[in-house]
Amino acid sequence: MSTQLTPTPTLTSAEIPPAVRAWTRLLRAHATTTRLLNAELQARHGLTINDYEALQILSCADGHRMKRVDLARRLVLTPSGVTRLLAGLERVGLVERTACPIDLRVAYAQLTDAGLAKLREVSCGHEGSVRAVFEKHLSPEEIEQLVDVLGKVPGGED
Amino acid sequence: MSTQLTPTPTLTSAEIPPAVRAWTRLLRAHATTTRLLNAELQARHGLTINDYEALQILSCADGHRMKRVDLARRLVLTPSGVTRLLAGLERVGLVERTACPIDLRVAYAQLTDAGLAKLREVSCGHEGSVRAVFEKHLSPEEIEQLVDVLGKVPGGED
DNA sequence: CGTGTAATATTGAGCGCGCAAGCAATCGTA
DNA sequence: TACGATTGCTTGCGCGCTCAATATTACACG
Numbered sequence: 281m282s283t284q285l286t287p288t289p290t291l292t293s294a295e296i297p298p299a300v301r302a303w304t305r306l307l308r309a310h311a312t313t314t315r316l317l318n319a320e321l322q323a324r325h326g327l328t329i330n331d332y333e334a335l336q337i338l339s340c341a342d343g344h345r346m347k348r349v350d351l352a353r354r355l356v357l358t359p360s361g362v363t364r365l366l367a368g369l370e371r372v373g374l375v376e377r378t379a380c381p382i383d384l385r386v387a388y389a390q391l392t393d394a395g396l397a398k399l400r401e402v403s404c405g406h407e408g409s410v411r412a413v414f415e416k417h418l419s420p421e422e423i424e425q426l427v428d429v430l431g432k433v434p435g436g437e438d
Numbered sequence: 439m440s441t442q443l444t445p446t447p448t449l450t451s452a453e454i455p456p457a458v459r460a461w462t463r464l465l466r467a468h469a470t471t472t473r474l475l476n477a478e479l480q481a482r483h484g485l486t487i488n489d490y491e492a493l494q495i496l497s498c499a500d501g502h503r504m505k506r507v508d509l510a511r512r513l514v515l516t517p518s519g520v521t522r523l524l525a526g527l528e529r530v531g532l533v534e535r536t537a538c539p540i541d542l543r544v545a546y547a548q549l550t551d552a553g554l555a556k557l558r559e560v561s562c563g564h565e566g567s568v569r570a571v572f573e574k575h576l577s578p579e580e581i582e583q584l585v586d587v588l589g590k591v592p593g594g595e596d
Numbered sequence: 597c598g599t600g601t602a603a604t605a606t607t608g609a610g611c612g613c614g615c616a617a618g619c620a621a622t623c624g625t626a
Numbered sequence: 627t628a629c630g631a632t633t634g635c636t637t638g639c640g641c642g643c644t645c646a647a648t649a650t651t652a653c654a655c656g
Contacts, residue, residue: 298581299572300565303471304596305588307491310468311514312593313461315614328642333465349604356469361643363606368642385604385651407458414457417590423456426587430463432575433584435470438462473644486612507634519613521636526612543621543634 306433313413320409325402330355330365332406335374335391335399344391345378351389356435362389374398464591471571478567483560488513488523490564493532493549493557502549503536509547514593532556
């Protein structure tokens with residue numbers, strides 16, 4: 281079936297809507313940058329991107345700790361995803377589990393001193409890589425545009 | 439260890455570089471839009487985003503077929519990733535494997551008639567969802583900006 | 597007081613994908 | 627023609643994540 285060559289594309293009669301172009305470019309840009317930065321972070325420091333993001337977010341939180349459910353929302357992960365992410369970070373001592381005295385359901389994710397030290401050790405190099413990726417092909421104005429416009433995409437508000 | 443509350447964040451002395459803000463927003467925006475659109479596509483049509491993208495790309499290719507390695511590059515997947523993706527699509531008859539007569543190493547991914555029909559069935563609704571996601575919060579000008587600027591991020595050129 | 601409902605977190609099953617390794621076919625070079 | 631290097635593709639293994647189900651705690655309301 282369908283072994284014939286059809287010389288002309290069949291579905292591209294109409295122009296591609298701008299939103300769809302934006303969507304596919306978002307997909308591709310995410311895939312390549314993610315692969316690059318993840319590989320580097322993994323090779324140099326044994327962290328995934330989400331490991332790093334979790335440490336970073338916790339370091340900004342009051343008391344360096346957060347309810348796991350809130351961390352999940354910030355990272356755009358499901359609760360089970362955050363459980364497994366934190367399991368890894370707890371296993372290597374960068375985060376520890378802490379109870380909440382007034383609500384026994386909640387467990388905090390608490391950045392340890394080792395976790396903070398690790399973040400300090402990693403962050404400069406990683407931010408450098410991120411800047412390299414973006415600043416290599418985008419002008420400062422274009423980066424600002426990206427920040428502004430991505431901020432309006434669902435989930436991009438951060 | 440580190441059970442004390444430290445009232446002030448410790449690592450946020452300097453301002454966040456714009457490129458880093460762009461990066462985290464790209465991560466979050468991708469995660470939320472992807473989750474939403476993937477769930478919808480999966481529930482309504484049993485396809486993942488990459489399934490759809492593969493069908494879409496093949497439908498634009500000459501003769502509705504492509505070398506697997508080229509498809510991998512377009513999708514920003516590794517060759518092994520594309521093997522597994524196509525295995526699924528072949529199993530349900532949307533794509534079929536075709537040999538290349540002049541180079542026995544290459545195997546084409548060939549869109550079947552069923553695959554083209556499926557794409558036609560799915561594409562309108564899916565594009566509508568994509569447009570809804572983006573056009574809900576972004577003006578046409580902002581979407582154009584997104585297209586232009588994402589086009590300069592590594593991998594976003596396509 | 598119970599009792600139903602919601603919120604928090606975890607677990608098991610399964611999927612998508614990358615990495616490393618391997619095989620087969622092709623090409624370049626002498 | 628022979629042989630090493632390269633290219634295209636697949637496979638085994640492992641990781642990160644989601645979904646569905648479950649346990650536990652909190653809360654609202656009769």
